[in-house]
Amino acid sequence: MANKIPRVAVREQDPKLRATNFEEVCYGYNEEEAQLEASRCLNCKNPRCVAACPVGINIPAFIERLTKGDNAGAAAVIAKDSSLPSICGRVCPQESQCEGSCILGIKGEPVAIGKLERYVGDWHLEHPESELLQAKESAHRVAVVGSGPSGLACASDLAKMGYDVTVFEALHELGGVLVYGIPEFRLPKQKIVAREIEKVCRLGVKFETDVVVGRTITVDALLDEEGFEAVFIGSGAGLPRFMGIEGENLNGVLSANEFLTRANLMHAYDEEYDTPIYVGRRVVVVGGGNVAMDAVRTAKRLGADAHIVYRRSEKELPARVEEVHHAKEEGIEFRMLTNPTRILGDEKGWVRAINCVQMELGEPDDSGRRSPVEVAGSDFELECDVVIMALGTSPNPLIASTTDALDTTRRGCIVADDEGRTSREGIFAGGDAVTGAATVILAMGAGRKAAAAIDEYIKSKQ
Template sequence: MSQGKNSRLSEPIYRELTRMDVVNEANRCLFCYDAPCTRACPTHIDVPSFIRKIATGNLKGSARVIMEANPVGASCARVCPTEELCEGACVLKDEESPIRIGDLQRYVTDWARQNGVQLFRPGPATGYRVAVVGGGPAGLSAARELARMGHDVTIFEAKPELGGLNTYGIVPFRLPGEIALWEAEQVVKLGVNVHTGVTVGKDVPAQELLERFHAIVLAFGMGTVPRLGIPGEELEGVWDAIDFIERVKTGDGVGEIGKRVVVVGAGNTAIDAATCCKRMGAEQVTMFYRRTEAEMTAYPFEYEFAKQEGVEFRWLSVPRRILGENGRVSAVEFICMRLDAPDHSGRPRPVPVPGTQFTVEADTVIRAIGQSRLTRLLNELRIKCRNGVVQVDECFRTNRANIFAAGDCTFERGKGEAMVVEAAEQGKIVARSVHQYLKQVKKV
C-alpha cells in the first residue's frame, strides 16, 4: 500500500528500539502477581508474561501472548492510549517511570511480522458457517477466534483491503498500512474466506447471507463524516476527514492543500487530519472546536502530539459559512460560542454569542465532526437500533438469535470508549457468543 510521496508522512513518530533497549526495559518489570497493567488492558494481555519472555529471549512466545489476547496487538502498540491504560496502571509509575509496555509490544510484534511468524492454527472443522460483515478490528478479531474454534468463516469487506480503520483511517506516520495488513494476513492464513470490494445489501443480498450461513456477525463500523450544513461546502478544497486521510494513506492524492488549513472538530480523526497537513507542508493548521479543551474527545497524547507538530487550536468557535474565490475555498466565517447547561451528551451545550463573527483565511477546510451511521443493512435485516446504533446485550447479541454485532456499529456515546483495543475485545466476546449459539443449531 502506497503512503504518498511526502517523506514526512511515512516518517514514524516512534523511536526505533535496539535489542539492548528492549532487554533493559524488560528487566525493569517487577512481574507483578495480579498485574494492574493486565487488568487495565481491555483485551487483558498478560503483560508480565509477554515481558518475561522478552527477557528470556523467547520473542515468538512473547508475540503469541500478545496476539492471543489482542488480534490487532501490533496496531494497538501504536494507537492505544497506553498512558491511560496499561502504562497508566504500572506500579512503577509513581516511583520512577512506568514500563514502556507499548514500545515493548511494538518491538515484539514487529519482530513477528518481519520474520513471517505464523502464530495460530485453525481448529478442527465443525461444519458451521459464519459470515462476518466488515473486516476492521472487530470483524478480524471475531473471524480469527471463530476460525480457531473450527468454524467456516467468510468476511465481506467493502474496501479493497482488510483492516478497516487501521488500514485506511489512521495516518501512516502513526500506523503504517502494512502493520494492519499483516494482522489481517494472520487471520486469512487460518483459512478464512475473504470477499473484498463487496458491500452486503448492495453487491450481495442480505437474504443470501441469511440462507447461506448459520450465523452472521455485523462489524461494519460507521460511515462518512456528516456535512456541516453551512453555505460553501461544495467548494473545492473542502474535505471529509476520513476520505482525506484515506487518500493520503493510499497514495491517491489530495492535490495542493495550500498554506492555510482549517480543521473543524477536536477528536482523534481531527488530530490526524491536522498533523497530516502539517507534515504535507501546510504553514498554518488550526483546529476549531465549538466547546473547550476540557470537552475535546481526542486522547491527551494525541493533543500533545498535535501541539508539538505546530497545530494551533481555537476553542468556542463554530463555522457559519465557507467563502470562496473561483470555485475554491478562500476563507471561513466563524461565530464565537459560550457554554450553557449540559445537553443529551452530558457535556455543556455551546450557544452562539451574537455579534462575535470573525473570518479566517483558508486554502483547505477539513470537517471532522464524527461519522454517520450505516443503517440500510440493519433495516433489511430488521435489527433493532437506536439513532443508528445497533442494540446488543452484554454478549453482543442482537434482537435476532442468529445475528450478532460488535465494534463501532454498536458504539454509543457515553457507554465506553470507541478504541481499537475495545473493538478487538468485542470481537473476541462476540465470537464466544456465536460459538455458544451454534452448539444449539442443527447443521444444514
C-alpha cells in the same frame, strides 16, 4: 529497585523531516530497549493495567517473559487476548487505559506498555513460525461483514476454533479503518496491516472484496442462500457528520473521512496513483479527536499550513496524548476554545475563510467535560482555502435497512448485547456499527466476544 530506571525513550523520526514525508513517526524499541523497559514493571499482584485493558491482556505476564528475552512466550501471552498487537500497540489510547493505571505513573512515568506490546507484535510478524495455533477443518460456515478490527478479530478467532470463515469487504482493499482511516505515518500499511491480515489468511479465512453487504448481497441472503450459519456484522462507523453551518457545501469543505480516504486508501499523495486531492495553502481541521489529528498532520505533510480548531480546551482533546504531542512537534497550529460559526466563500463558491467565535469553559455537561460557552462579540475570520470536518460519524443505515427485523437504537446503531447477539438469531454485531465511533481495541474486543458467542450458538444448534 526496578522502578528507579527512567522510562526508556522511544526513537522517533525528526519532527522537521517527518512533517514532509509519510514514513512512520515512531521507530519503536529494539530488543535491548524493550528488555530494559520491561525490567521497570513491578509485576503487581493486583495488576491495575489488566483491569484497564478493554480486552484484559495479561500485561505483567507478557512483560515478565520479555525481561527474560522470551519474545515467543510474550507473543503467546498476548495472543490469548489480542489478535492485533502490532496495531493496538500503535493506536490504543494507552494513557487512558493500561498505562493510565500503572502504579509507576503515580509518582513517575508508567511502564511503556504500548511500546512493549508493539515490540512483541512486530517481533511476531517477523517470526511467523512461532504460530502456536493451527486451524482445523470444519463444515460450519460463518460470514463476517467488514475486514476492519472487529471483523479481523472475529474471523481469526473463529478460524482458530475450526470454522470455515469468509470475510466480505465493501472496499477494494482489506483492513477497514486501518487502511482508509489511519495514516501510513502512524500505522504502516504494508509493513504492519497487510501482514496482520496475512496472519488471518494463514488461518484459512477467505476474503472477498468489493462486496457491499446490504447492496451486493443482503445479510438474509448470506444466511438463507449462501449457507452461512451465522453472520457477524462489523461494518464500522458510517456517515461523516457535518456541523450544519452556513457554507459547508462550498468547494474546499470536506469530511476527514474523504480527505483521509483519498490520502490513505487511494494514495492520492503519490503521483503514480490517479486519485486527486485538494490541499490548498491553509487547511483548517475542525475537531479534536484522533481523526482530526490524522487529517491535520496529513495536510501538513502535503504542504499546507495546517490548523486545528477545537471548541473546548486542550485538556478535553479526545485524541491520544502522543498524537497531540507529535502534531505540535510537527508544527501544527492549535486553536483551542474556538468554534466555527460559518464558512465563507469567494464569488466562485470556493472556501476563502472560516468565521469562528471564541469560547470559554462553563459548567460540566453530561460527559463530565466542562461545556464551552460563546464569548459574546469575539467573532473573527480565519483565512483558509480548505476546511476539513472531523466531527465523528453517524451510523450507516445500509445493513440495518436491508436486514429484516434487525433492531437499531434511536441513533441508528445496531443493537447488540455484550456478547454481540443482535435481535436476530444467528446475526451478531460488534465494533463501531454497534457503539458508534470508538477505538480499534474496543472493536477488536467486541469481535472476539462475538466469535465466542457464535461458537456457542452453532454448537447449541447441533
